[in-house]
Amino acid sequence: MMRWLLLCLVPFPALADAVVANRVIRAGQVIATEDLSVVEAVIPQSVTDIAAIIGKEARVALYPGRPIRAEQVGPPAIVQRNQVVSLSFVSGTLAIFTEGRALDRGGIGDVIPVVNLGSRNTVQGRIMPDGSVSVSPSEG
Structure with missing residues (x-):
């Protein structure tokens, strides 16, 4: 008697890096390396490259642990x-x-x-x- 193995392939979102603030960064402040962390999480539209926002200015208040989106930062x-x-x-x-x-x-x-x-x-x-x-x- 032959047994069949049934495999269910369920798509799971892949974890990716997301950049989050370590502290409250007020609008108008320039972002430094120590202000940011990278976490593994599925966060749509969040910045994934920490180097892309170092030296940029926060356009809005950024809060600790929350993902940072590209439109929330810009040139100083x-x-x-x-x-x-x-x-x-x-x-x-x-x-x-x-x-x-x-x-x-x-x-x-x-x-x-x-x-x-x-x-x-x-x-x-x-x-x-x-x-x-x-x-x-x-x-x-």
């Missing part, structure tokens, strides 16, 4: 709210340079509202590595 702010910044608009051969007042804070690559101090118009501009704000035809 180099422009502060109400800071006077160089404002530029370049389109083809037309180039306009003036000063503006930032209406929000942000890091390199962030798009923020800026009041043109000459015209008092509010425009949207991208923060450049030197701290100036560039307005393009699609963002302005």
Whole structure:
């Protein structure tokens, strides 16, 4: 008499690394190595590479033991709210340079509202590595 062995294959989610905060990290604080730990857990949409967020700034408060998602961190702010910044608009051969007042804070690559101090118009501009704000035809 032959016996049959019945195998049930049940899919189990594979454990992966997830980055969690070791302490409360307030919005605006730059994240350091000692602020983070890696745990083995199935946490959808969480950051899995600790090196990817070292030196970034918390966009929201991060709490101990909770997973960190990519949208919760970003580049450190180099422009502060109400800071006077160089404002530029370049389109083809037309180039306009003036000063503006930032209406929000942000890091390199962030798009923020800026009041043109000459015209008092509010425009949207991208923060450049030197701290100036560039307005393009699609963002302005």
